[in-house]
Amino acid sequence: MAGIYIHIPFCKKACFYCDFHFSVSFKSKADIIASISLETKRRREFFEKEEIIETIYFGGGTPSVLTMSEIDEILGTVYETFNVLPTAEVTFECNPDDLSLEYLKMLKLVGINRLSIGVQSFNENHLAWMNRSHTASQSVQCVNDAAYVGFKDITIDLIYGVPELEDGEWRDAVKQALALPINHLSAYSLTMEENTPYKKLVQQKKYSQPDEDQSSIHYAILIEEINAAEWEHYEVSNFCKDGNVSKHNTGYWQQKKYLGIGPSAHSFDLENRSWNVSSNAQYLQRIAGNKKTFETEELTMQDRLNETLLTGLRAKWGVNLVALKEDYAYDILTLYKEEIGYWRSTKWAELDGDVLRLTDKGLLFADYIASELFEDGDYSSHTSS
Numbered sequence: 001m002a003g004i005y006i007h008i009p010f011c012k013k014a015c016f017y018c019d020f021h022f023s024v025s026f027k028s029k030a031d032i033i034a035s036i037s038l039e040t041k042r043r044r045e046f047f048e049k050e051e052i053i054e055t056i057y058f059g060g061g062t063p064s065v066l067t068m069s070e071i072d073e074i075l076g077t078v079y080e081t082f083n084v085l086p087t088a089e090v091t092f093e094c095n096p097d098d099l100s101l102e103y104l105k106m107l108k109l110v111g112i113n114r115l116s117i118g119v120q121s122f123n124e125n126h127l128a129w130m131n132r133s134h135t136a137s138q139s140v141q142c143v144n145d146a147a148y149v150g151f152k153d154i155t156i157d158l159i160y161g162v163p164e165l166e167d168g169e170w171r172d173a174v175k176q177a178l179a180l181p182i183n184h185l186s187a188y189s190l191t192m193e194e195n196t197p198y199k200k201l202v203q204q205k206k207y208s209q210p211d212e213d214q215s216s217i218h219y220a221i222l223i224e225e226i227n228a229a230e231w232e233h234y235e236v237s238n239f240c241k242d243g244n245v246s247k248h249n250t251g252y253w254q255q256k257k258y259l260g261i262g263p264s265a266h267s268f269d270l271e272n273r274s275w276n277v278s279s280n281a282q283y284l285q286r287i288a289g290n291k292k293t294f295e296t297e298e299l300t301m302q303d304r305l306n307e308t309l310l311t312g313l314r315a316k317w318g319v320n321l322v323a324l325k326e327d328y329a330y331d332i333l334t335l336y337k338e339e340i341g342y343w344r345s346t347k348w349a350e351l352d353g354d355v356l357r358l359t360d361k362g363l364l365f366a367d368y369i370a371s372e373l374f375e376d377g378d379y380s381s382h383t384s385s
């Protein structure tokens, strides 16, 4: 299985917390679209001829600032260039204020079959606080409209841990989300990233920073409501109904091959990671000059082992310890017997046959637990057995 990610680097407004690559100036939009198509053709060799593309993901930025002909041009080039499965999952990230009934109908016609809608909050004040471009009523309306025009796979994003988001209000927000015609939910804790307006506003004491304890309480509320609705918690921040996981993102977490196209997009070919330049102007110049748009880092065995641990422990499928021993000569059960015993006693982790996986409670600490188990850099000390 392989996937293609297409980064659309434009947004109408800059959300205060966001550290993704985007521009609020649309001057270069037509040139970027043309360059994305050119880059797609140039990277034909990334996949073997017979390799099947099972997922396509438009992310950003805000893909829903694109016109239908722009989406059609990009998708047409992808289908002409690669061997795309006719039933491929084609996800399109969008903001509620862009999703008119007409636009939704056209998205279906052009070949989008999964929508990822940036709802973030049902509280108008919080949306304004985040500098989002839409209202809560637009969010509810567009999700219902999307279902009405026939989208069966709809996911929305929510943010918790927002200062002044009361626990009860967060519980109501999760309930409201789960009552919408969606089959997937991503919920993220608000974080204060470097070089964001949010960080500056906190430094200027105009905004308060997220409170970790409050975030943990919100996470617990989220899990309670997910369980009550009999949804599945399949990755730290991702939840679905009736097995409708995000196939594209599952590909990332299960370390499948993917190609990223567009400014700042990342790629992974099973041995190397590469990332395109995070500047629209430089991206355009490099494409126009027929120059390489990306830098590459070859992954060491240690990198791959640690990524296997991190992505596996963040997900419901966990880490197969026998496979880890065979692939990396890394015997976690022997090396970390005490730690694993402790996490099992606190019900943060469980051993299911050969698989170590975290519980709902443990998933809150997935990054910490994985980092405790990481190979420490002296790889040879674990490979002599």
Ligand code: SF4
Pocket (backbone or CB within 6 Å): 010, 011, 013, 014, 015, 018, 019, 020, 022, 060, 061, 062, 095, 118
């Ligand atoms: S719309 Fe999305 S990508 Fe754009 S600024 Fe907001 S969070 Fe970031």
